[in-house]
Amino acid sequence: MNRSSVLFRRHPDLRDTTLPEGPEIRRAADELAAAIAGRQAIKIFFAFDNLKPYASRLQGATVCQVTARGKAILTRFSSGLTLYTHNQLYGRWLITADSEYPDSSRQLRLAIHTGEHAALLYSASDISILNNAELRQHPYLSHLGPDLLDPGVDAGQLAARLNEMQYRRRCLMGLLQDQRVLAGMGNYLCCEALHVAGIHPQRRPADLSSTQLLQLTGSCLQLARQSYETGGITNDLERATILRQQGAPFEACRFHIYRRAGLPCYRCGTDIIKDRFCGRMGYLCLTCQQQ
Numbered sequence: 001m002n003r004s005s006v007l008f009r010r011h012p013d014l015r016d017t018t019l020p021e022g023p024e025i026r027r028a029a030d031e032l033a034a035a036i037a038g039r040q041a042i043k044i045f046f047a048f049d050n051l052k053p054y055a056s057r058l059q060g061a062t063v064c065q066v067t068a069r070g071k072a073i074l075t076r077f078s079s080g081l082t083l084y085t086h087n088q089l090y091g092r093w094l095i096t097a098d099s100e101y102p103d104s105s106r107q108l109r110l111a112i113h114t115g116e117h118a119a120l121l122y123s124a125s126d127i128s129i130l131n132n133a134e135l136r137q138h139p140y141l142s143h144l145g146p147d148l149l150d151p152g153v154d155a156g157q158l159a160a161r162l163n164e165m166q167y168r169r170r171c172l173m174g175l176l177q178d179q180r181v182l183a184g185m186g187n188y189l190c191c192e193a194l195h196v197a198g199i200h201p202q203r204r205p206a207d208l209s210s211t212q213l214l215q216l217t218g219s220c221l222q223l224a225r226q227s228y229e230t231g232g233i234t235n236d237l238e239r240a241t242i243l244r245q246q247g248a249p250f251e252a253c254r255f256h257i258y259r260r261a262g263l264p265c266y267r268c269g270t271d272i273i274k275d276r277f278c279g280r281m282g283y284l285c286l287t288c289q290q291q
């Protein structure tokens, strides 16, 4: 872990308002794995009636593995079943000491107790228990595109994908956030990657040169991986470190343009604007990202 990640690392909590994207989900999976993988689930709670019968089937099983796939988390049990959870907009995982429940108005949807820790999922509604055949055929998992945090994925491969006939005439603001195209990309990563690559959010892969397309997919990969390693920072790390040392709050240091409407672009000084692009809210520097 480098100096910056120590400086910025923070624990997710129930007040965090940034919607989770690939890096946040991967970190949540890492933290869940550190707390409960290799441990026996001595008590399991499900809030939804359709899942309650599984509690007794999973209690006593060992948690084998916790992994992220796109924006979903898979928790595999030694009984052969896998818990699938997708946080969507509001879901949050929290890890506590086993008997500790936080004071929260959010609704607890599931809890896995190991005796030492409890893994608690709040507010999520997309939760299911799957056997191996169901896992392979799952409608979300089976259609996921290449994962930005998969070390085997490279910029050339992603550029070729964006250039495929079914994708190349779609607006980048929507295309990059389609999990069937690229897994793990959400709104903040999309705005930041387009800005770093100097590309307007309404452009399409078909409008770009091969160099621009490679710059864009390289930025997508680099920013997703940096965000994963640093606890959510896509800004230039040196700049973010200086801002943090000057006393700026974490949220004010994280991004190049995201949530910086009305503030000057770090690169050119033009005011950042917030607007709707291809139906999605986003941020833009009109000087650095010309249409």
Ligand SMILES: [Zn+2]
Pocket (backbone or CB within 6 Å): 265, 266, 267, 268, 269, 270, 285, 286, 287, 288, 289
């Ligand atoms: Zn600019």
